[in-house]
Amino acid sequence: MRLSRYFLPVLKENPAEAQIVSHRLMLRAGMIKQASAGIYSWLPLGFKVLRKIEQIIHEEQARAGHIAMLMPTIQSAELWRESGRYDDYGEEMLRIRDRHDRDILFTPTAEELITDIFRAHVGSYKDLPLTLYQIQWKFRDEIRPRFGVMRGREFLMKDGYNFDLTKEDALHAYNRHLVSYLRTYERMGLQAIPMRADSGPIGGDDTHEFLVLAETGESEVFYDSEITDLKFGDREIDFDDHAACQAVLEEFTSRYARTDETHDEALFNQVPEARRRTARGIEVGQIFYFGTKYSDAMGATVTDDAGTKVPVHMGSHGIGVSRLLGAIIEASHDDKGIIWPEGVTPFHCGIVNLKQGDGEADAACEALYASLKALGLDPLYDDRKERAGAKFATMDLIGLPWRITVGPRGLKNGVVELTSRRTGESEDLPPEEAVKRIAAIYAGAV
């Protein structure tokens, strides 16, 4: 993309309404614009990152054998009355009357609707196991929306639902989601720690939240410092292998790690003192096993191999997609702006032309741009007639991990400058080498 033809409304001033750094930087980098309280438009740069995050989630869900679908945002109140949650849910549920005076609502979560789909179409244990998921907009009418996309009212969520014949199979689905989520977050450059959590209105006993450590996190967290040394990394895993998934669960959840909601001081004190940590964390996902809570209430049964009708065991599993952008920025920024991890960066690299209008500089930039595009890469070329300082400030603010700077002086020596946003380190090298370097960096991540 050429910046002269893009829509990137960066702000010079810090917006007064933003209390936390991710909110401030998303506004300043022209990623979002508030439409009304807790509701945002995703400007082109923000939308690109949102799509990258969605894409990673879709890929990792497919890898785990989960099947994508989509449920509507507006639901009838009927199903919620059937499960008993219509009255329970409180004022956070956006309740609506349609023109025929029927009670409808903007869905905050979809256990009821997916259970309804399941009971209508699945009748036999032979069709299990089954895990369906969607990435869809949800609404929770927060009394005091704040922190930008971190606690908005309209938000994008991945929500998945597993249906299994037995508790054992459903617990495997739980473990499979845990493994899948570890992979998913790591691909986004995040360390998200599974912590024992409270189930809230979803219900059930088994639940873990995934938390990203950040000063601005809304939860206080307590953990054994050994946990931050764990990496899922490149290991191959067979998602059908119960024991392998269970082993990952044990590895990542056996050490103490809890939010203030479930914190147990006595247990925590059993961790050697040198390893006890308290910090703040941002919740970016949660997994639940809740057994037959919804299948009992709504009559979602299958026939088992003895011909008996039994309620299915279920769980639900969520990733806060839109809030992940905030979490990633909270975890990865500096004074100058955002620093995108390669896995989610909106553009793979920036090209800064120090002397727009200079024949040689323009030609070199065009050639770089074309070479990168030909390799399937997505560069952002700052082709505006602006001072170099302003161009650097914009690139630093929007946080592309790599920048190629092109100027007449370097070109005389046959080189351009390749700069890492994270380290600030620069290197002079021939343009074709810079292209190769960028391609190599993204070979695993594109």
Next chain:
Amino acid sequence: MRLSRYFLPVLKENPAEAQIVSHRLMLRAGMIKQASAGIYSWLPLGFKVLRKIEQIIHEEQARAGHIAMLMPTIQSAELWRESGRYDDYGEEMLRIRDRHDRDILFTPTAEELITDIFRAHVGSYKDLPLTLYQIQWKFRDEIRPRFGVMRGREFLMKDGYNFDLTKEDALHAYNRHLVSYLRTYERMGLQAIPMRADSGPIGGDDTHEFLVLAETGESEVFYDSEITDLKFGDREIDFDDHAACQAVLEEFTSRYARTDETHDEALFNQVPEARRRTARGIEVGQIFYFGTKYSDAMGATVTDDAGTKVPVHMGSHGIGVSRLLGAIIEASHDDKGIIWPEGVTPFHCGIVNLKQGDGEADAACEALYASLKALGLDPLYDDRKERAGAKFATMDLIGLPWRITVGPRGLKNGVVELTSRRTGESEDLPPEEAVKRIAAIYAGAV
């Protein structure tokens, strides 16, 4: 995907509530399930087609230089009061009160919000031309939703908005959209005819609807038969070239083609009688130029090169994304089921194992499946223990354009059977040739 692990709840019976063939086939093929009146869940097969259509739109919008973003589904009523449309819009607008008793609404279209974003961020003619678009869920509270996704209440729409300094530039944007839409629909296997239309609540004088001819169309259309011979085809076009885009507009709109809303009997009678046609059509898109209607009302101005503040010229441009699935099926089906055009098919081909459990047949199917996947193709392998007849019926119903049938008898002769869903013609050929043939078919469409 292996069918044994997929969620494809096909129905044997014709659902009583479906009056038109696309609705019936989408329900029977397990693509959608009604959640409440006019509101549907997109089951995995339907969701896959929806995503393919979205992807084509994104690619074609990018080709035309339009920039993707995303606006929220819920908007404040304030902006709609500013434009004067809050009261005008009538009962089709879903009006909501939030917990603080503020008037909000589920957006049926986004002229107001995009104009608000524009006026907040763009101040100079140097930032023009600019075209922003989104693909987002909309809601219109139809008094009598019907025909499945063709006239639903919650529906997915691509809506784009151009901002230009002059009327001339804005009319180029209009033409550019017309060209882009012709390409877009053809990639989906559809002939969509631009017809002079009525602007309705959007406003403006210049507007064309795109209609797909189909017996079940909601509009009566009148046209010169020469128009159905026009194809956009593979021609290359420079979307910045005003004259080239204008020429396409003229080519595709100079012959008589109107819906009943704008039909002019006297004009129509000037078409030679042998070429006069009346038929029914499904509206799948519409483009508008409405000048300064919203920019005047909402103060969206830019400074021109003389330093004078002038209101921007705008247009908006929509594609009915979810209803396109219905339109494609209305235009492409037979007694047995759907016939997907290659550009939007949910899977590239089916693999039918005639004797699941037979070592050789299973191995041959697995090898085919692996070879197709290795080429980046997406096959659906029916690996269920079902009769051949049931497997064929499912494949015909869900409409994959190509089927490879594998059975012990053919394998003895070293062949599998490749069948075209459209023609029903079959050919015996070695498995590796079948793979090559499928790859070649999709080389342009994948």
